[in-house]
Amino acid sequence: GAVVSQHPSRVICKSGTSVKIECRSLDFQATTMFWYRQFPKQSLMLMATSNEGSKATYEQGVEKDKFLINHASLTLSTLTVTSAHPEDSSFYICSATKGQGANTGELFFGEGSRLTVL
Amino acid sequence: GENVEQHPSTLSVQEGDSAVIKCTYSDSASNYFPWYKQELGKRPQLIIDIRSNVGEKKDQRIAVTLNKTAKHFSLHITETQPEDSAVYFCAASFSGGYNKLIFGAGTRLAVHP
Numbered sequence: 001g002a003v004v005s006q007h008p009s010r011v012i013c014k015s016g017t018s019v020k021i022e023c024r025s026l027d028f029q030a031t032t033m034f035w036y037r038q039f040p041k042q043s044l045m046l047m048a049t050s051n052e053g054s055k056a057t058y059e060q061g062v063e064k065d066k067f068l069i070n071h072a073s074l075t076l077s078t079l080t081v082t083s084a085h086p087e088d089s090s091f092y093i094c095s096a097t098k099g100q101g102a103n104t105g106e107l108f109f110g111e112g113s114r115l116t117v118l
Numbered sequence: 119g120e121n122v123e124q125h126p127s128t129l130s131v132q133e134g135d136s137a138v139i140k141c142t143y144s145d146s147a148s149n150y151f152p153w154y155k156q157e158l159g160k161r162p163q164l165i166i167d168i169r170s171n172v173g174e175k176k177d178q179r180i181a182v183t184l185n186k187t188a189k190h191f192s193l194h195i196t197e198t199q200p201e202d203s204a205v206y207f208c209a210a211s212f213s214g215g216y217n218k219l220i221f222g223a224g225t226r227l228a229v230h231p
Contacts, residue, residue, distance in 0.1 A: 034218060043207060044162070044221040052193065093161065107219055109161040 001027050004096050006110025013084055014118055021079045021113045025092030029074035030096035034107065035067075038091040047092075050077040084117040091115075120144060120212045120221070121168060124125035124222025126209045132230055137195045150211040151191045152219070157204045165206075166193070199228045 003026040013019050023033055029050050048069050049057040056069035065089040066088075068080040075104055077096075093112040095103050123145040131137050143151075165200035168175045168182045168191065175182050181194040191210075195202060209223040 036221075040134075043223045046220060049218055060148055105150075106164050106167065107162075109163075111161055 002098060002106075002108040004030075004094065004108045004110040006094055006113055008068045008113055009111055010114045010116075012116045012118065013087050017080045018080055019115060021081075021083055021092055021094075021115075023077045023079070023096070023110050025075045025108075026098045028096075028098055030077075030098070031074060033071060033077040035069060035079050036078075036093045036095065038093060040091075044093065044096075047079075049092055052077075057064070081115065084115070086117045089115055089117045106112055120220050122208060122210050122220050124208050124225060126225060127223060128226045128228070130144045130228045130230065131198050133198060133200060134196045135198055137193075137198050137202070137227055138230075139193045139208065139227075140190065141192070141210070141222050142188075142190050143210040143220075145210070145212050146186075148189075148210040149212050150217070150219075151182070152209050153180075153182060153193050154207045154209065154221075156198040156207065156224075162207060165207060195227075196206055198227075200229050200231055203227055 005024045007022045022033050033050040035047045037047050038044050047062045050069045050071040052071045058064045071077040091112050091114050094110045095107040150171040154162035154167050155165045156162040166180050166182050167204045168184050179196045184191040205224045205226050207224050209219040211217045
C-alpha cells in the first residue's frame with residue numbers, strides 16, 4: 001500500500017500566528033508531494049508542488065512568502081502558513097505520488113488539516 | 119491555460135440507475151486521467167484511472183472512457199447504490215516538470231433508495 005499521513009488534523013490559531021502542517025509518506029519515498037487547498041463544497045485547488053531538495057513550485061496566485069513549503073527528505077514535506085489571517089481558514093490536504101516525471105501515477109492523499117484562524 | 123471542467127455539479131439518481139459524469143481538459147499533452155471519490159470529511163480516494171494510450175477501462179460497476187481528440191473523458195457508474203453517494207472529482211495531468219494533477223470542480227452524487 002501507500003500511506004500518507006498528515007498532521008495536525010485540526011488546528012485553531014489566532015490571527016497573526018504561523019501554523020506548520022506536516023505531510024509524511026509512511027511506506028514509500030516521495031520525490032514529489034503536492035499541496036492542495038479545499039474550501040467547503042469546492043474542488044481541490046493546487047497550491048504548490050513540493051520537490052525534495054529543491055524549491056517548491058507555486059501555482060499562479062499563491063503567495064510563496066505566505067505559504068512556505070519545505071521538502072527536507074523523501075518522506076516529509078511541510079507547509080507553514082505564515083502570519084495567518086481568517087481568510088486563510090481552509091482545509092489543506094497534501095498528496096504524494098510514487099511516479100516521477102512523465103510517469104504520473106496515482107496520488108495518495110493525507111487526511112487533511114482543517115485550519116481555523118480566529 | 120490549465121483547466122479541467124466537470125459537469126454536472128450535482129446528480130441525483132435512484133438506486134439501480136446509472137450515473138454519468140463528464141469532464142473536459144485543455145492540454146492535449148495530458149496523459150493521465152484519474153477519478154477520485156470523496157466522502158464527507160474524508161480524504162479523496164482513487165476509484166479508477168485511465169492513461170492516454172487506451173480509450174476505455176472498466177472495473178466492476180465503474181468505467182471510464184477517454185476521447186483524446188475531443189479532450190473529453192467520462193465516468194460511468196452502473197447499478198448505483200446508496201453507498202455510491204459522495205463527491206466525485208475528475209483530474210488531468212499537466213506537464214511542466216512534475217506532471218501535476220488539476221482537478222475538476224466536483225460532482226455531488228446522491229443515490230436515493
